[in-house]
Amino acid sequence: MDSFIRKQYLQGTAVIDQHKGTKSELGGFLATIPLDTIIVPTLSAIAMPSGIILHDTYETIIDTLIGHLKGQQLDGIFLALHGSMCVQGIEDPEGDLLRRLRQMFPQAVIGCTLDHHANVTKEMVEYSDFLVGYRTHPHVDHYEVGCAAAALMVRPDIKKLEKAFVKLPFVTPAENRSEPIEKLKTYAELLFQNPDIVGASFFVGYPWADVSIMGCSVYVLQKKAILGTSMPSTRFAEEFASFFWSLRDDFHFALEKVDSIPKLLKQKGKQKIEGPLVLDELSDCTFGGSSGDAVATAWYLANQHIAKSIVIGIVDAETVERAFTVGAGNTEHFTIGGKICRKDNPSIVGKATVASLHKDVRPQSPMLMESGMLFKRVAIIDFRGVLLAVIEYPGQIGGPAFLEAVGLRVEDFDCIVVKEGMNPFVTYREVASSIVMVESPGFNPQVLSPDLYTRLIEPVYPIFPMEADSYIPRRCI
Ligand SMILES: [Zn+2]
Known part of the structure; x- marks a missing residue:
């Protein structure tokens, strides 16, 4: 809790005061959402990444957020999440949070921005209406993803869109080379040229979390396929995932001794x-x-x-x-x-x-x-x-x-x-x-060895070797 308070722990209008006019996700969201929207500011909690979040700390933060939402009549909920939070005893905290919000507000549009190091899960996709990930590394497009989220939030057809999500059995080192990221970014931008595609994000995952949900993923949001006129979103997401898989050996940096x-x-x-x-x-x-x-x-x-x-x-x-x-x-x-x-x-x-x-x-x-x-x-x-x-x-x-x-x-x-x-x-x-x-000791080794992981259920490349043709991307949602 000290880590959150030290970095950012704001409630109510202080959240707006802090973010309005800035280049954060919230700054982008507030600058883009129509002016006549009534904004109900709730909570902004940011800590420097460190060890696992204690269960009580997580519950305190979520209870505080829910406390702000109770009794509200909301059309939409916007969350600027990271996506790889690790909490004692909870495998998928973002999925847990989104599930709780969905139970409280079954009709509301719920959307998130995510870091491209997010370990995205089926639950996160299921309980939200849209996800938007950063496409830059170092991350410099917080504002742009906030703007994109606001545009999605007010789309009249947002609830009618089709979500497609593919989880890949591999993870990149968190600090990765820019060339493959650029290729993925270009791929996503090309997808957007299709008028049916409304969202396309890729996530490299966060490899230093010892959780079963760790790994890369792609997410596509598109207008529902009209038979014979457009390609089903399954195909877009699966092809995007195949392209991602083909780049799996290109992310690694060579370290100097x-x-x-x-x-x-x-x-x-x-x-x-x-x-x-x-x-x-x-x-x-x-x-x-x-x-x-x-x-x-x-x-x-x-x-x-x-x-x-x-x-x-x-x-x-x-x-x-x-x-x-x-x-x-x-x-x-x-x-x-x-x-x-x-x-x-x-x-x-x-x-x-x-x-x-x-x-x-x-x-x-x-x-x-x-x-x-x-x-x-x-x-x-x-x-x-x-x-x-x-x-x-x-x-x-x-x-x-x-x-x-x-x-x-x-x-x-x-x-x-x-x-x-x-x-x-x-x-x-x-x-x-x-x-x-430079090569040095630390908790974020570039070489991901199997002994760092106790919770993986399925093999994840390159932690475990895998034949190139042994994987066929399949849509989870
Ligand atoms: Zn990141």
């Missing part, structure tokens, strides 16, 4: 390329739910005496507390990181100097949807010439904006290590000499 850092820095120097080398620790991406306390790359930089380098966003509340006690300019013995993620991730142990201390740091992210997040305390610690930016909890770092907020500049560094998934491709695009995915 940390010991290639000197070579990469040398190349940069030789070619006189301006800007720092940005090393992205994908496996410890806090946006993906990892702990943010992997320090293997930091260890390497310190041991190799790689000057002008910084590691941004090591999550370690204990170290921040200690740094504030020690005070800026003082040197003490520290144990940094490696406290939550312990596998292959020994803490940084040794004498370190508190370089600077900062309170109420709120970097503004250039990512379209993200408003700045407050870091109450940040400690910049110098360990053997490498700066470590230590924070108390995972948050939206905001790219170079974070450096500015703690009095540092991008141009001060040759090497910047971040833990932000695909976001650096937006946030550092203009200032980095190059952005490289």
Whole structure:
């Protein structure tokens, strides 16, 4: 619950005040829905991805939402969901929520926007009237999907449309290459050229959830087929799914080993390329739910005496507390990181100097949807010439904006290590000499090994090998 309150937990008109005029899904929805619509704002709850949501927390949030809806006469319900929430004891929380809302409002139009990392289920499709997924990665089309949702919400024929849903027996690494995503996006756009197609979304799934419903899917919404004149939606969805399946080996990034850092820095120097080398620790991406306390790359930089380098966003509340006690300019013995993620991730142990201390740091992210997040305390610690930016909890770092907020500049560094998934491709695009995915420990490994999963009922590629011709896409709905 603390994680939600820290990031966003708003009720009633505060939801509108926060989102109206912004580029969020709700911002897009509010900008597009007809002006004479009476809006009943309820609840906006957002947490940074992290461990599983406790059952009580989930129930508290859902009870609060339902409390706002009780006694209302509603024509429609719009939800901006992620789609891969994991809750203690509930396999499919989004499906559960939509089922409860459908029971309360059998006649209302219920529609959702979803992240393209959603683990979509049959229940989610069944209990909603429409789903719209992001088509970009990094996700920058929140506003557009919100606009699309509003347009669907007021379609007079929305209840008459046909939904087709295919779940695929595979999952992509959550941080995936842009080429196959672009191909899927183009495929969906081509589908829209058919006047009968009203919606077409693809979801890559969220691979680090140990749930049976994990995996990729496609969703098509179309006008009911008129015999002999149009193709049944089954075919569209199944063909879309087959195309998706054909791309299954194209999503993976090649990761660089940390010991290639000197070579990469040398190349940069030789070619006189301006800007720092940005090393992205994908496996410890806090946006993906990892702990943010992997320090293997930091260890390497310190041991190799790689000057002008910084590691941004090591999550370690204990170290921040200690740094504030020690005070800026003082040197003490520290144990940094490696406290939550312990596998292959020994803490940084040794004498370190508190370089600077900062309170109420709120970097503004250039990512379209993200408003700045407050870091109450940040400690910049110098360990053997490498700066470590230590924070108390995972948050939206905001790219170079974070450096500015703690009095540092991008141009001060040759090497910047971040833990932000695909976001650096937006946030550092203009200032980095190059952005490289580096192999490091973390809860979001790129290689999905079978031992990470206990709940899968059916084989999921590439966790389990599967022959190319062993799968025929079949519509679930
Ligand atoms: Zn996502």
